[in-house]
Amino acid sequence: MAAIFTFYQNFLYPSAAVNLYCCYVIIDEGSGWYGLALFWLKVFTIPMLGALFHLSRAERLHFFHNLGYSTHRLYTLTALFDLGIWLLLVIITAQLV
Amino acid sequence: MNDILEFDGIELQYGARTILSGIYMKCPVGNIIGILGRNGSGKSSLLKVVFGSLRVPVRSVRVNxxxxxxxxxxxxxxAYLPQEDLIPPNMPLQRALRLFDVDKRHILEYFPEAEPFLSLRSRELSGGYRRIIEAIMILHSKATFCLLDEPFTGVMPVHIEVLQHVLAQAKERKGIILTDHLYRQVLSTADHLYILSDGRTFAVKDPEDLVARGYVHAL
Structure with a gap:
């Protein structure tokens, strides 16, 4: 888990920007049908960020390979972790508005 | 009986060009195996295939x-030390050691001058210091076999001696395969030597073989 969180830090700022935008839309427009659209926005941005990282900084993966994570496993677990954080934030925001 | 890492049947092609085809190598614990070869001969690719980070359609990697x-x-x-930097630039060295489950005392035992660097981020170190710390970290990881791609490159001579000492100690509990263009250091460190040429491995029985295979003009 520490390795996944460490790897996730590579995406922290752009991912946080997407999450905050989603929260802003929910606060502004309500949770209604936007929820589904925001879910697909998040699902679309996760592989985009992963692809950008892979194209520009793939050599950094060796560190995580040595920790026992194959490229596929590393990206999958990090995507799920990111999606989990997004879901948590969206649920909390929806309950507050 | 000591653990043995063996690999063969590795096929790697880039387009029409065959990089690796007739490979056989074994590395028992207690040995340092050196691989030499010209630029582009496939040394780094071979290590990546054995490590598992480069997938090829055909390969056989075996332990015991x-x-x-x-x-x-x-x-x-x-464990694998790549040719490029191992520790991500923004990562403090202490966190890297923690993730690798390596006690900082192992670094300081061989390399006491590293004490002030351990709180720094990887990018704040000079390339040579970073390289030796990364190599020691890999050699003290839990892995039984270590693959080191150019561990001596960029390291100053006095630290190369330190690294050779660490390698000699580490081989008592590990099998180590290393490749580097600093061939004199490889010759003096390795117990067995191979040269990679035309996609195949050839055991080097005599340093003169390096001349015969076109790796050096003269010894």
Whole structure:
């Protein structure tokens, strides 16, 4: 888990920007049908960020390979972790508005 | 009996060009195996294939005769020091050591001058210091076998001696395969030597073989 969180830090700022935008839309427009659209926005941005990282900084993966994570496993677990954080934030925001 | 890492049947092609084809090598614990070869001969690719980070359609990597199938990285039997920097630039060295489960005393035992660097981020170190710390970290990881791609490159001579000492100590509990263009250091460190040429490995029985294979003009 520490390795996944460490790897996730590579995406922290752009991912946080997407999450905050989603929260802003929910606060502004309500949770209604936007929820589904925001879910697909998040699902679309996760592989985009992963692809950008892979194209520009793939050599950094060796560190995580040595920790026992194959490229596929590393990206999958990090995507799920990111999606989990997004879901948590969206649920909390929806309950507050 | 000591553990043995063996690999063969590795086929790697880039387009029409065959990089690796007739490979056989074995590395028992207690040995340092050196691989030499001209630029582009496939040394780094070979290490990546054995480590598991470069997938090829055909390969056979075995430990004690047991075929390593699928995603065997998670078993952490093999550690790999890549040619590029290992530790991500923004990562403090202490965190890297923690993730690798390596006690900082192992670094300081051989390399006491590293004490002030351990609180720094990887990018704040000079290339030579970073390289030796990364190499020591890999050699003290839990993996039984270590693959080192150019561990001596960029390291100043006095630290190369330190690294050779660490390698000599580490081989008592590990099998180590290393490749570097600083061939004199490889010659003096390795117990067995191979040269990679035309996609195949050839055992080097005599340093003169390096001349015969076109790796050096003269010794």
């Amino acid at each position: 005769g047991q075929y390593l199938a699928g995603d065997y990285m998670k078993k952490r039997i093999i």
